[in-house]
Amino acid sequence: MFWIEKYRPVTLDQVLGQERVCEILKRCAETKNLPHLVVSGPPGTGKSASIEATLRELYGDTWQDNVTIFRTADLMERRKSALEADERFIHLFKSDESFLSNFKHIISSYASIRPINAEFKVMLFEDAHALSHDIQHALRRTMERYSSTCRFIFCTTQASTLIPPIKSRCLPLFFVPLPRETIRNCLLKILNNIPEEDRISEDETGLIVAASCGDLRKAIMFLQVRIETKIPFNPDTLSRTVTQEEACLALHEMKAKDIAKAQKRLQNLMITQGLLGREVISMLLKVTEREYNDPEIVTRLADADACLTHAGNEYLQINALVTTIVAEVFS
Known part of the structure; x- marks a missing residue:
C-alpha cells in the first residue's frame, strides 16, 4: 500500500501546516454553510484531503451521495470519450452532440437535482486549471442559476488560469508550502x-x-x-532529467542575454511538461547551486517564488524573473 494513502488525512485536525485555512473550513462545516470555493496552492499541501475532510464533516458517512467529483485533467484530455465511458452520465450523454454541449447538459442536470437530506450538493473539480475557457463560461452561468441547490469547488495548483467571473463568485483559499x-x-x-x-x-x-x-x-x-x-x-539523481537540462540551458541563455529564447524555453516546460512555476524555479535553483553558486541569482529566484506563493500569474512571474536576472545579474 502506498504510504501517501495510508497516512492521508481523514479529518481537518490531521491536516498539517494549514491551520488558518482549516479553521475556515471547520466553520463552514459546523454552520452547514459552504460557499463556492477556489482552493489553490502547490502540490502536496493538503488541498484535496482538506476538502474531502470538510465534506465528510458536512454530510457525514453518506457524503459521496451529495458530492460529484470531476477529474478535470482526464476529462479535458479525453473529452467525449470520457463522458461516454462514465457510468454516472450514461443516461444523460448524447452521442450526436459536441463535448461542450454534453458537458453543459450534464452539469446543469446534476446541479438542478435536489440534494439528499441536505440544503445543497457539491460539485468538486480536481485540477481545475485544465478547464478550457468555454467550459468555465458555461460553469459560470450554471453557478448563477443553481446556487441555491449546488456549490462548486475548484481545486487547482494554478488559480490564475480560472476566469475572473468564476473567481469573483468564489471564496479563495490558498494552501502554502509546508515548513x-x-x-x-x-x-x-x-x-x-x-x-x-x-x-x-x-x-x-x-x-x-x-x-x-x-x-x-x-x-x-x-x-x-x-x-x-x-x-x-x-x-542529485532526482535532478538529472530532461527538464533539469532545459532549465540549465535557459540559464545559459540568460547569461548570453537572450531573454526571448530563455523565456520561451521555460514557458515550454510549463506548457508541454505541465510543470508549475515553483517547480521551474526549483530547477533553476538547483542549476544555480551546481554551476553558478551566485547569491544574486538565488535572491531573484526567491523573490519570484514569493510572488508565486501569493498566487501571482505564473507565466508573467517567470518571464519577469528571466528579465530581472539578465538585467541585474548578467548585465
Whole structure:
C-alpha cells in the first residue's frame, strides 16, 4: 500500500501546516454553510484531503451521495470519450452532440437535482486549471442559476488560469508550502511505526525534507522508496532529467542575454511538461547551486517564488524573473 494513502488525512485536525485555512473550513462545516470555493496552492499541501475532510464533516458517512467529483485533467484530455465511458452520465450523454454541449447538459442536470437530506450538493473539480475557457463560461452561468441547490469547488495548483467571473463568485483559499520542520516531524512519526533496523539517519531524513520543497506527499513517497529499496537517498539523481537540462540551458541563455529564447524555453516546460512555476524555479535553483553558486541569482529566484506563493500569474512571474536576472545579474 502506498504510504501517501495510508497516512492521508481523514479529518481537518490531521491536516498539517494549514491551520488558518482549516479553521475556515471547520466553520463552514459546523454552520452547514459552504460557499463556492477556489482552493489553490502547490502540490502536496493538503488541498484535496482538506476538502474531502470538510465534506465528510458536512454530510457525514453518506457524503459521496451529495458530492460529484470531476477529474478535470482526464476529462479535458479525453473529452467525449470520457463522458461516454462514465457510468454516472450514461443516461444523460448524447452521442450526436459536441463535448461542450454534453458537458453543459450534464452539469446543469446534476446541479438542478435536489440534494439528499441536505440544503445543497457539491460539485468538486480536481485540477481545475485544465478547464478550457468555454467550459468555465458555461460553469459560470450554471453557478448563477443553481446556487441555491449546488456549490462548486475548484481545486487547482494554478488559480490564475480560472476566469475572473468564476473567481469573483468564489471564496479563495490558498494552501502554502509546508515548513521543513512540519515535514520532518511527519516523517519521524512515520519512521517510528517501522522496525528500528529499517529506519534511516537524521541526516538522510533532512535530505528528503529538503528535496521535497514543501510537498509533504513527495516527501512521504521519497521516504517509502528509500525504506523499501534500501538504496541511500541521493537528491542529485532526482535532478538529472530532461527538464533539469532545459532549465540549465535557459540559464545559459540568460547569461548570453537572450531573454526571448530563455523565456520561451521555460514557458515550454510549463506548457508541454505541465510543470508549475515553483517547480521551474526549483530547477533553476538547483542549476544555480551546481554551476553558478551566485547569491544574486538565488535572491531573484526567491523573490519570484514569493510572488508565486501569493498566487501571482505564473507565466508573467517567470518571464519577469528571466528579465530581472539578465538585467541585474548578467548585465
